[in-house]
Amino acid sequence: MSVRRVVPNIVTGTGDGTGDASAAMRANAAFYGLLGLDEVMNQGWIMTLASPSHPTAQVSIMTADRTGPVTPDLSVEVEDVDAVYAAVVRSGAEIVYGPADEEWGVRRFFVRDPNGRVINVLSHG
Template sequence: MSIRRVVTNIPVGTSEEAGADAAVLRANADFYGLLGFEEVMNHGWIMTLASPTHPAAQVSIMTADLTGPVAPDVSVEVEDVDAVHAAVVRSGAEVVYGPQDEEWGVRRFFVRDPNGRVINVLTHR
């Protein structure tokens, strides 16, 4: 199985105020910009920032997960999500969500690791 990238998902709280998610995401983009990260994706609920010189070096800021039951702690992009899902199921690990084809162009599932952390395993379609 081939891993393409690993991205930490930083959960951020927001208030119920209009525009709060956008303000929180912008504040994080500004802060991580100081470290050299640039925005490469923003869906309004998750924003991914990447190194311009090493594009696989990424961090995501997440207010909530749009379709999943929980916000995952880490995202792992793999070459074949269905093969990884089959291996996870055979292992007896707890699948928390999916597999699911998402409208933003990924197929993914969530699995709980031995420490209770939720891992988002995905492949771009």
């Protein structure tokens, strides 16, 4: 099983308390920009920032997961999500969500790790 990238997911508030996440997203983009990360994806509820020189060095900022029951702590992109899902199910680990084909082009599932953290395991279509 091949891992393509591992991305921490940082939960953010709405920034100004109005329910609009754009202020929080802008603040995070500005802060992580100081560390050399550029915005590479923004869907309003999730934004990914990456290193221009090492594009798999990433961090995602999330207000809440749009379709999952919880906001995952970490995302792991794998080559074959279905093979990983089968291995995780055989292990007896708790599946929290999925597998699901999401409208933004990923197939994914959530699993709880031994520490209680929720891991978003995904492949791009």
